[in-house]
Amino acid sequence: MLRQFRQILNLVRTHFQQVEKKAGIGGAQVWALAVLRDAPGIGVTELARRMDIHQTTASNLVRGLARAGLVRAERKGSDRRTVQLHPLAAGLRVLEQAPGPFAGRLPQALQSLEPALLARLEADLGALLTVLQTDARSARLPLAVISMANSLNANDLHS
Numbered sequence: 595m596l597r598q599f600r601q602i603l604n605l606v607r608t609h610f611q612q613v614e615k616k617a618g619i620g621g622a623q624v625w626a627l628a629v630l631r632d633a634p635g636i637g638v639t640e641l642a643r644r645m646d647i648h649q650t651t652a653s654n655l656v657r658g659l660a661r662a663g664l665v666r667a668e669r670k671g672s673d674r675r676t677v678q679l680h681p682l683a684a685g686l687r688v689l690e691q692a693p694g695p696f697a698g699r700l701p702q703a704l705q706s707l708e709p710a711l712l713a714r715l716e717a718d719l720g721a722l723l724t725v726l727q728t729d730a731r732s733a734r735l736p737l738a739v740i741s742m743a744n745s746l747n748a749n750d751l752h753s
Contacts, residue, residue, distance in 0.1 A: 605700070609621070617688050619662065627665070667679055
């Protein structure tokens with residue numbers, strides 16, 4: 595079973611390395627761009643909800659995308675705190691270069707599983723996480739961020 599986890603981790607890491615190499619930005623930023631392309635005008639809170647990440651993480655992603663000239667943040671309406679996010683032409687060009695799936699291969703694979711299998715897997719992984727006493731806050735970090743921060747080298751895969 596440990597080998598299966600290694601295969602999954604390696605697949606996630608490799609996918610996001612390829613995304614970063616081809617798109618020139620991180621996988622989480624590519625995913626955020628794709629969400630904004632599909633739902634232009636949403637705010638940071640809605641972006642965070644759609645990506646299932648913390649709002650602070652989404653805000654940091656947007657800040658980086660805006661600095662890179664890939665998205666525009668517009669304040670509209672009477673509540674000047676509300677920001678509408680729009681991908682710019684340069685951001686759309688980045689998406690054309692990036693390999694999919696934009697959310698990552700693991701979320702795509704999980705969506706393809708039968709509901710009963712997915713429910714069992716979620717329950718079993720929940721039990722494992724309890725034994726491991728993991729930090730629940732890490733559940734709201736994008737896989738692209740986790741995979742790049744914890745890159746494994748080839749030697750780690752064989753231990």
